Amino acid sequence: MKDFPLEDLNSSQKEAVFYCEGPLLVLAGAGSGKTRVVTYKYAYLAKEVGINPSSIFTVTFTNKAADEMKERIFRMCNGGWKNVWIGTFHSLCLRILRKHIERLGFKKDFIIYDEDDQNALVKRILKDLNMHEALCKCIVTKLSNLKSNLITPESYISSTNEGFEFEERLGRIYMRYQNELRRYNAVDFDDLILYTIKLFEENEDLLKHYSEHFKYILVDEFQDTNKSQYTLLKYLCKYHNNICVVGDDDQSIYKFRGANLYNIFEFEKDFPQVKVVKLEQNYRSTKHIVFAATEMISKNTVRKTKNLWTARDWGEKIFYCQLCNEDEEAKYIAKTIKELYLKGDYEYRDFAVLYRLTLQTRALEEYLRIEGIPYQIISGVSFYHRKEIKDILAYMRIILNKDDNVSLMRIINTPSRSIGASICLKIEQEAKRQMISNYEAIKRLIKDESAPTVMKDKLFLFYTTIEELSQRKYKDAASMIREILNATEYLEEIDEEKIQNVLELINFAEGCSPQEFIDKMALLSNVDIWEDKKNRVSLLTLHAAKGLEFPVVFIAGCEEGIIPYFKAMEDPQELQEERRLFYVGMTRAKDLLFLTAATQRKLYSKVQKQEPSSFLKDIPQQCYHCIRKDYSSFIPTLQEETEKPKPPFTTGCKVKHPTWGVGVVRDCYGEGDDLKVIVNFPSVGVKKLALKVVNLEKL
Numbered sequence: 001m002k003d004f005p006l007e008d009l010n011s012s013q014k015e016a017v018f019y020c021e022g023p024l025l026v027l028a029g030a031g032s033g034k035t036r037v038v039t040y041k042y043a044y045l046a047k048e049v050g051i052n053p054s055s056i057f058t059v060t061f062t063n064k065a066a067d068e069m070k071e072r073i074f075r076m077c078n079g080g081w082k083n084v085w086i087g088t089f090h091s092l093c094l095r096i097l098r099k100h101i102e103r104l105g106f107k108k109d110f111i112i113y114d115e116d117d118q119n120a121l122v123k124r125i126l127k128d129l130n131m132h133e134a135l136c137k138c139i140v141t142k143l144s145n146l147k148s149n150l151i152t153p154e155s156y157i158s159s160t161n162e163g164f165e166f167e168e169r170l171g172r173i174y175m176r177y178q179n180e181l182r183r184y185n186a187v188d189f190d191d192l193i194l195y196t197i198k199l200f201e202e203n204e205d206l207l208k209h210y211s212e213h214f215k216y217i218l219v220d221e222f223q224d225t226n227k228s229q230y231t232l233l234k235y236l237c238k239y240h241n242n243i244c245v246v247g248d249d250d251q252s253i254y255k256f257r258g259a260n261l262y263n264i265f266e267f268e269k270d271f272p273q274v275k276v277v278k279l280e281q282n283y284r285s286t287k288h289i290v291f292a293a294t295e296m297i298s299k300n301t302v303r304k305t306k307n308l309w310t311a312r313d314w315g316e317k318i319f320y321c322q323l324c325n326e327d328e329e330a331k332y333i334a335k336t337i338k339e340l341y342l343k344g345d346y347e348y349r350d351f352a353v354l355y356r357l358t359l360q361t362r363a364l365e366e367y368l369r370i371e372g373i374p375y376q377i378i379s380g381v382s383f384y385h386r387k388e389i390k391d392i393l394a395y396m397r398i399i400l401n402k403d404d405n406v407s408l409m410r411i412i413n414t415p416s417r418s419i420g421a422s423i424c425l426k427i428e429q430e431a432k433r434q435m436i437s438n439y440e441a442i443k444r445l446i447k448d449e450s451a452p453t454v455m456k457d458k459l460f461l462f463y464t465t466i467e468e469l470s471q472r473k474y475k476d477a478a479s480m481i482r483e484i485l486n487a488t489e490y491l492e493e494i495d496e497e498k499i500q501n502v503l504e505l506i507n508f509a510e511g512c513s514p515q516e517f518i519d520k521m522a523l524l525s526n527v528d529i530w531e532d533k534k535n536r537v538s539l540l541t542l543h544a545a546k547g548l549e550f551p552v553v554f555i556a557g558c559e560e561g562i563i564p565y566f567k568a569m570e571d572p573q574e575l576q577e578e579r580r581l582f583y584v585g586m587t588r589a590k591d592l593l594f595l596t597a598a599t600q601r602k603l604y605s606k607v608q609k610q611e612p613s614s615f616l617k618d619i620p621q622q623c624y625h626c627i628r629k630d631y632s633s634f635i636p637t638l639q640e641e642t643e644k645p646k647p648p649f650t651t652g653c654k655v656k657h658p659t660w661g662v663g664v665v666r667d668c669y670g671e672g673d674d675l676k677v678i679v680n681f682p683s684v685g686v687k688k689l690a691l692k693v694v695n696l697e698k699l
């Protein structure tokens, strides 16, 4: 093991990395190096044990985490391998399905329906059944839960109780939904897992092939797997039981997506010969943060106890600040970030503001903007959900798969071709009557002698555009997008900002095959598009923060009804889940943790009185400073400053140092002989200088 970096691991981590025969459960607290163990174990298996890298099936929680892991492993092993299987459950299953889905009666070029597509499809089904569209979201969630619990439409229908109208209807919707997807040659996210399991269940040869091919299975964030994912893992290690799962039962926070906390407890029963390794040293946070978070989570009853400790200093206490409303709260956060940044200890990328509800971003964004602080929101309404992006992707999808009715109907009149609702209805009726795809229906309508000429002309134009685009050969996805834009004159109808977005999409598509690109886009999650290399403050939900770490963390809205969320407050299980979410948030912080709350907040267009979160009571008092309404102290400071003589340098101005060259001033403070200036020099970084002794030239 001459090249293996053993010194990077403590003794329990080493134990977990070196144990390679049979099932292994690494059960450990936040920041204790679980993800590090997975990464090193992969490198160890590939480099020292001699397992072919393409035979290690490694599951991470996001695509971004997978990319980072790949990068790190390649660096450790001095080289890259082409055919590695490191990814999310969805992306890994997609690879298997692309090879074998024909055995399940789908075509190889099937497409993936994302949440928007699912909503569009369910709405159409609801309309057909004369049900209210408002039920859509609830139905999509219910369907997803059934699927992640491996309940098929048939088994659901046979299990429903007679006389329960909603259940009966849900059964019918489920059946319809699955049939329609099949007709469109489409699968949704849950199907990716379900159909892979189905492949294994129905094809012993495939099961044998894959479970023999994968010599080792590695899983990070195991506490958030659902039943179908766990079942898949059991299939994959069926012949050798070489599986290592790592997780923290205190960080299971995706129950609403079907995650089953009990998987982590079941693992020991399912694999009786399991070896359990606990990691107890936290490397991330200061003692105050580790102690506070550990005490807080210890109030949950359904958990395995752990002793988390850290060798780091006590550090600063946690700051708790209650303000009068959400605007003051946001102002406090923005001012504090600015102040810490100007002091020079932190860059903007070192800060994260976490929140429970997306509606909280409104005020936060406003005050960050006022302070001139660069930020990025890592949220669902991201670049890739914009209309223009979705339109272009819909064109790509219909070119590759003519059965995709949802994409077809999305772009049939975008840009405008005067194909209105009545023509669309006609197409859909025709398709249903003849049991064909909408695209095929268009083709037949064009040839139909009895159909009105005006309609036929419009459809003909659309049809020939798509046909021509389908017959070309494309170098890559980017060239396909360019041809689509040419053929449809899509850019003519949209404004400059949208054009820029489309151009950025082209950049992103460069070098990918069209199919690869569409798959990649379909599987992107919020965190995947986070540009962590950019020097900006990150705004993200507590859920999205899982697995990440930041030097300075703010948790905004620490109030009853927000965290814990009001819907969860009545149910003891849900309440424990909320506590875990709060624990995840607290344990993201390395050095400084700020908890903020408002006494009054506008929520769902009503101003409400707010109480501090009950979780705060479970943080030991010696761990935090209470800076109640301290925000007002900013105002006298600001007023004083206006009366004082102006400092020689202002924030943002450029200066020249005799040896370090040009830099940008971050702050200038003090008076007379004691004047100090903080400057960021690209050559040497941030420096604090006494103006008495250095000669700075203002540029």
Ligand code: ATP
Pocket (backbone or CB within 6 Å): 008, 009, 010, 013, 028, 029, 030, 031, 032, 033, 034, 035, 036, 037, 248, 251, 282, 283, 284, 546, 547, 548, 549
């Ligand atoms: P989470 O529970 O948030 O997923 P985790 O248990 O996966 O955390 P990691 O992210 O792997 O923990 O590690 C947390 C931090 O501690 C990282 O910055 C990592 O580099 C560092 N770390 C882990 N193990 C060691 C070690 N043995 N020596 C030094 N640093 C370590």
Ligand code: MG
Pocket (backbone or CB within 6 Å): 034, 035, 036, 547
């Ligand atoms: Mg981790």
